[in-house]
Amino acid sequence: xxxxxxxxxxxxxxxxxxxxxxxxxxxxxxxxxxxxxxxxxxxxxxxxxxxxxxxxxxxxxxxxxxxxxxxxxxxxxxxxxxxxxxxxxxx
Amino acid sequence: xxxxxxxxxxxxxxxxxxxxxxxxxxxxxxxxxxxxxxxxxxxxxxxxxxxxxxxxxxxxxxxxxxxxxxxxxxxxxxxxxxxxxxxxxxxxxxxxxxxxxxxxxxxxxxxxxxxxxxxxxxxxxxxxxxxxxxxxxxxxxxxxxxxxxxxxxxxxxxxxxxxxxxxxxxxxxxxxxxxxxxxxxxxxxxxxxxxxxxxxxxxxxxxxxxxxxxxxxxxxxxxxxxxxxxxxxxxxxxxxxxxxxxxxxxxxxxxxxxxxxxxxxxxxxxxxxxxxxxxxxxxxxxxxxxxxxxxxxxxxxxxxxxxxxxxxxxxxxxxxxxxxxxxxxxxxxxxxxxxxxxxxxxxxxxxxxxxxxxxxxxxxxxxxxxxxxxxxxxxxxxxxxxxxxxxxxxxxxxxxxxxxxxxxxxxxxxxxx
Numbered sequence: 001x002x003x004x005x006x007x008x009x010x011x012x013x014x015x016x017x018x019x020x021x022x023x024x025x026x027x028x029x030x031x032x033x034x035x036x037x038x039x040x041x042x043x044x045x046x047x048x049x050x051x052x053x054x055x056x057x058x059x060x061x062x063x064x065x066x067x068x069x070x071x072x073x074x075x076x077x078x079x080x081x082x083x084x085x086x087x088x089x090x091x
Numbered sequence: 092x093x094x095x096x097x098x099x100x101x102x103x104x105x106x107x108x109x110x111x112x113x114x115x116x117x118x119x120x121x122x123x124x125x126x127x128x129x130x131x132x133x134x135x136x137x138x139x140x141x142x143x144x145x146x147x148x149x150x151x152x153x154x155x156x157x158x159x160x161x162x163x164x165x166x167x168x169x170x171x172x173x174x175x176x177x178x179x180x181x182x183x184x185x186x187x188x189x190x191x192x193x194x195x196x197x198x199x200x201x202x203x204x205x206x207x208x209x210x211x212x213x214x215x216x217x218x219x220x221x222x223x224x225x226x227x228x229x230x231x232x233x234x235x236x237x238x239x240x241x242x243x244x245x246x247x248x249x250x251x252x253x254x255x256x257x258x259x260x261x262x263x264x265x266x267x268x269x270x271x272x273x274x275x276x277x278x279x280x281x282x283x284x285x286x287x288x289x290x291x292x293x294x295x296x297x298x299x300x301x302x303x304x305x306x307x308x309x310x311x312x313x314x315x316x317x318x319x320x321x322x323x324x325x326x327x328x329x330x331x332x333x334x335x336x337x338x339x340x341x342x343x344x345x346x347x348x349x350x351x352x353x354x355x356x357x358x359x360x361x362x363x364x365x366x367x368x369x370x371x372x373x374x375x376x377x378x379x380x381x382x383x384x385x386x387x388x389x390x391x392x393x394x395x396x397x398x399x400x401x402x403x404x405x406x407x408x409x410x411x412x413x414x415x416x417x418x419x420x421x422x423x424x425x426x427x428x429x430x431x432x433x434x435x436x437x438x439x440x441x442x443x444x445x446x447x448x449x450x451x452x453x454x455x456x457x458x459x460x461x462x463x464x465x466x467x468x469x470x471x472x473x474x475x476x477x478x479x480x481x482x483x484x485x486x487x488x489x490x491x492x493x494x495x496x497x498x499x500x501x502x503x504x505x506x507x508x
Contacts, residue, residue, distance in 0.1 A: 041503050048333055051392055071394045
């Protein structure tokens with residue numbers, strides 16, 4: 001069982017959370033190329049290592065936030081509220 | 092050496108101490124006509140059919156661990172072709188037909204056991220969906236039979252078919268030719284048969300890079316040095332994204348952990364495969380007597396072959412709701428495997444946008460049953476440079492063209508397929 005740190009409620013059991021997927025994909029502007037839309041909808045880096053991802057504390061405060069987790073070990077490296085940076089993010 | 096009653100009797104005379112090794116362990120040559128990355132069922136089958144169907148002999152299979160040590164040895168051994176959409180139905184039916192003759196083809200008993208695969212229906216909507224899929228299967232020439240609650244209760248006495256059940260059984264869709272096979276035997280059988288045709292099976296050899304020159308494959312970097320080739324076939328489901336990234340390609344795939352577990356072994360109690368889509372559960376009994384069961388993914392990206400307990404709890408809860416008497420058993424082992432989850436839930440058996448590079452992957456939960464057809468069609472695609480009609484739909488480009496093959500209608504959410 002993962003212990004996931006909610007930025008508002010603190011560490012809680014994984015079973016309180018819903019996974020939201022890769023947090024690095026960014027919605028392109030409406031007039032972006034078809035290739036940019038295909039990449040947004042379908043293509044993923046899928047790294048073996050640190051992965052920035054979205055989680056929702058769905059059985060708690062119901063708020064969304066970002067987690068950086070190592071996909072090889074499940075170690076949680078950092079978390080951040082929406083709009084706040086994860087370590088290493090560009091300011 | 093051909094395995095037969097005579098070779099068995101002859102070796103019995105020598106107390107079984109003179110059996111030859113089933114395959115060689117050669118050192119890699121500096122160059123091959125084709126290299127298959129991944130020594131699981133799919134890679135070994137690809138190499139076997141390259142040698143057998145297309146006469147290629149100068150082939151190497153590179154495996155970072157040992158043969159069949161990945162998902163081939165971690166799945167729940169179910170074989171079936173009960174799909175709704177045409178490309179999946181035709182592809183998996185080709186695979187099931189290959190399963191039916193595979194032991195003879197490979198001179199190795201893969202223990203294909205057509206014990207039937209039964210999908211339970213717990214609601215009128217489940218029945219409608221099962222009827223629709225069953226009719227689609229029959230139109231595609233695949234066996235499908237709808238069983239009533241009474242018929243299921245008669246065939247599977249352990250299953251709680253009472254009106255008071257937490258998940259009442261209203262009926263079920265049976266594919267009689269579905270069943271199970273011995274997962275390790277499939278890897279060993281293809282390995283032995285490929286080796287006999289001259290394929291080099293190279294274990295403990297991890298591919299660390301793919302060399303591309305002028306848009307074409309030039310070779311692979313490995314932990315045992317550079318190996319030159321113009322054709323590379325990837326059969327590394329679970330890690331397809333990582334290998335494709337070595338050639339600069341991004342895939343519509345995420346890696347997720349899928350768990351399974353077995354009970355302690357008991358005498359025969361379940362002679363068919365039972366699944367329930369509504370409660371996310373499937374179960375069968377192995378030849379050793381263990382009840383083999385599984386359920387959902389772990390629901391977050393992972394390359395870890397270790398899962399988390401909430402899913403195990405869910406699987407066991409579903410098991411006990413359907414089969415209350417199994418509550419007397421103990422869980423003996425749990426384990427996880429890393430699955431390629433594609434954006435539409437269907438595989439990719441296709442050329443990639445680098446000359447000479449192909450892949451078979453994106454197997455989601457369903458790779459084991461696909462092994463023979465995946466290898467056959469991957470080999471065809473490698474040699475012809477274009478897909479066979481049976482894998483023409485399983486391209487990488489389908490995602491950008493709106494031609495996804497989404498059996499469940501879940502959309503581009505890979506962990507929901």
